[in-house]
Amino acid sequence: MSACPNTAAATAADSDCAALPVLGRDVTVPLVTGGEVTYAALDYAASAPALQRVWDDVAAYAPYYGSVHRGAGYLSQLSTDLFENSRETVAEFLDCREGDQVVFTRSTTDSLNLLAAVLPADCEVFVFETEHHASLLPWQEARVTYLNAPRTPEQAVSTLERALADRDPYGPALVCVTGASNVTGELWPVKELAAAAHAHGARIVLDAAQLAPHHPVSVRELDVDYVAFSGHKLYAPFGSGVLAGRADWLREARPYLAGGGASRKVARRADGGVEVEWHTTAARHEAGSPNVIGVYAIAAACRALTEAGFDSLVAREQESVARVRAGLAEVPQVKVLSLFGDDAPRVGVISFVVEGWNSSHFAAALSAEYGIGVRDGLFCAHPLVRTLLGSDPEEPGECGAPEAEPGERSLNAIRVSFGAGTPDEHLERFVRAVGELVTDGARWSYRTEDGRCVPDPTAGPAAAPTG
Numbered sequence: 001m002s003a004c005p006n007t008a009a010a011t012a013a014d015s016d017c018a019a020l021p022v023l024g025r026d027v028t029v030p031l032v033t034g035g036e037v038t039y040a041a042l043d044y045a046a047s048a049p050a051l052q053r054v055w056d057d058v059a060a061y062a063p064y065y066g067s068v069h070r071g072a073g074y075l076s077q078l079s080t081d082l083f084e085n086s087r088e089t090v091a092e093f094l095d096c097r098e099g100d101q102v103v104f105t106r107s108t109t110d111s112l113n114l115l116a117a118v119l120p121a122d123c124e125v126f127v128f129e130t131e132h133h134a135s136l137l138p139w140q141e142a143r144v145t146y147l148n149a150p151r152t153p154e155q156a157v158s159t160l161e162r163a164l165a166d167r168d169p170y171g172p173a174l175v176c177v178t179g180a181s182n183v184t185g186e187l188w189p190v191k192e193l194a195a196a197a198h199a200h201g202a203r204i205v206l207d208a209a210q211l212a213p214h215h216p217v218s219v220r221e222l223d224v225d226y227v228a229f230s231g232h233k234l235y236a237p238f239g240s241g242v243l244a245g246r247a248d249w250l251r252e253a254r255p256y257l258a259g260g261g262a263s264r265k266v267a268r269r270a271d272g273g274v275e276v277e278w279h280t281t282a283a284r285h286e287a288g289s290p291n292v293i294g295v296y297a298i299a300a301a302c303r304a305l306t307e308a309g310f311d312s313l314v315a316r317e318q319e320s321v322a323r324v325r326a327g328l329a330e331v332p333q334v335k336v337l338s339l340f341g342d343d344a345p346r347v348g349v350i351s352f353v354v355e356g357w358n359s360s361h362f363a364a365a366l367s368a369e370y371g372i373g374v375r376d377g378l379f380c381a382h383p384l385v386r387t388l389l390g391s392d393p394e395e396p397g398e399c400g401a402p403e404a405e406p407g408e409r410s411l412n413a414i415r416v417s418f419g420a421g422t423p424d425e426h427l428e429r430f431v432r433a434v435g436e437l438v439t440d441g442a443r444w445s446y447r448t449e450d451g452r453c454v455p456d457p458t459a460g461p462a463a464a465p466t467g
Contacts, residue, residue: 019316020308021052022235022421029371032444032455037371040426044233045182045349045417046375048213050297051235057300058238058293068292069261069283083292086299087282093302094227094244095218101251102244103282104295108209109134111228111243112176114285115205116142118253123172126163126202128156129383130339132182135207135228136383139176149387152340153189157196164200173202179211183381183388183415185321185349186340187211194223205245209233213419214317214347216310219244231294235421236301240294251280259287305420313420317348320418320427324350327431333357333438337388337413348418351379353389354438359412360453365442368455370433372426375415385413 019025028036041049061082066075068083087102096102105111116138119125125139128147145163150156160175167173175197180187190206197204205226208217212229219227226245231238255262255278262284265277278284305313325342328334333355338344354362363376378385389411416430445459 019423020235020304020313020420022049023052023055024049025421025423031371032368033461038425040370040372040429042416042418042422042426042430043373043375044213044419044422045210045379045415047232048235048419049421050237051301051304051421053304054236054297054300058297061296062293065292068290079292082296083290086295089299089302090242091244093217093306094242095216095220096244097220099247100219100245101247101282102242103250103285104290104298105228105241105243105285106239106291107134107232107241108207108228108230109138109241111241112205112207113138114243114256115174115226115228115249117256118249118285119174120172120249120252122169123174124167125174125176126160127176128159129387130181130183131176131178131381131384132207132209133380133382134209135176135178135205136381149339149384153192153344157189157192160193161196161200164197164202167200170201173197173200175202175204176207177204178207178209179217180214180347180349181339181381181384182210182349183351183379183384183413184338184340185210185346185351185417186338187215187345187347190224191222194225198223203246210347210349213305215314231298231301234298234301235304235419236294236297238291238294238297240291240298242298250282250285254278255287256285257287261290262287308420317419320422320424321346321348321350324416324418324427324431328352328434331435331438334434337385339384339388348422349415350417351385351388351413351415353413354434357437358453359414360448361442361446362437363414364446364453364455365437365444366430366433368446369437369443370429372430372433374430375417377412379413379415386411389413 024041027039029039030036064075064078066073066079068080091102105114112135119142124143124145126145126147127136128149130149147159147163150159177190177193178188179190194204203225205228206224208227208229211217213234217227226243228243229241231240262278263276264279267275269275328336335353337351353359359376363374366372366374418427442462445456445462446453447456
């Protein structure tokens with residue numbers, strides 16, 4: 001399933017089209033039917049495997065690890081330089097404007113909660129119901145307007161424009177939107193939404209958790225005010241994230257966390273209290289000892305993706321998306337979920353349901369019988385998945401914990417996701433497995449255990465096709 005040309009003349013370009021080396025690419029897992037197979041990690045939308053390049057860079061630095069910003073020793077000074085240089089690398093990766101701040105956090109969720117904490121008084125937030133919970137839920141302390149799921153990019157823009165025009169009083173406002181859906185993979189019209197927001201005096205934050213690993217993200221070109229993403233989806237482990245954007249709200253608000261690092265000067269007052277002068281830089285919201293290795297891993301991933309060339313990475317992934325979608329289309333029982341339609345541009349994230357199958361049962365069979373790791377559930381985007389499935393909002397369903405027995409319908413879907421580190425064989429195996437499971441049924445018996453569908457070790461092979 002290579003996107004590379006097959007001619008001899010293309011040999012020099014082959015490296016551009018190959019999967020980037022990632023950790024775990026040679027890991028084998030046991031099959032319930034016997035034997036072992038190389039694990040096909042197709043859950044990139046949850047956490048992408050670490051790039052080998054990132055792991056090597058971190059391993060080379062690890063012996064030199066030291067505390068940052070406070071130590072006088074050589075390793076502390078080296079680590080401080082590395083930490084701050086990583087901030088510059090991320091700013092370049094995002095094409096930030098002069099004066100923008102890059103704040104290191106734990107994740108996209110943490111970044112958006114930080115932004116929620118620094119909103120000006122009486123700020124109104126506008127967010128589509130289609131958002132991941134990380135960008136849907138942090139605004140509980142603000143005035144929030146939830147917008148219905150649009151069915152075209154144009155409808156998304158017009159829906160936002162109407163909502164912004166109708167707001168009263170006309171005060172500060174923030175729009176939160178994803179760059180690429182974690183459920184459908186579809187790209188959102190971020191630049192057009194930013195223009196609509198600014199035309200009505202609002203700011204906009206881009207949740208780039210699913211976009212940044214697949215496409216270049218330019219703060220300048222998209223004209224967004226803020227952008228948030230997670231390292232663990234960008235092929236960088238160790239639990240770090242980024243919030244980057246305009247400095248004024250960040251500089252004027254109380255620190256997200258109070259403590260060392262955020263404080264510039266602390267003194268006792270005459271009345272016995274404590275007087276604090278807070279930093280006005282990104283350090284204002286980075287109290288405590290930062291995750292230096294996690295930050296360096298993000299910077300290493302940014303460098304690796306930039307040097308690999310997004311043009312070739314995007315071209316290869318688009319070919320993979322097209323081939324997987326074409327393979328699924330050959331199975332009539334498979335319904336791919338989409339907001340904007342089959343022709344909408346998307347990243348390597350595809351969610352679907354299979355007629356006659358409980359989604360947890362299908363995902364369990366992919367894992368146990370084919371060594372393929374996908375995700376099933378509501379993908380921490382409950383309102384969106386319920387909308388796509390046309391279900392009653394009150395119908396039971398949990399994120400990744402279906403209660404239905406194998407063979408019973410459940411309010412869940414299956415998600416396959418991939419990226420720069422995915423070998424072609426993994427996607428070929430996935431498409432083949434879907435067809436075989438639908439045609440022949442599972443080869444093993446399954447049961448529900450602790451809310452998940454798992455192979456039944458006492459029952460053995462299935463007596464007849466199921467599903």
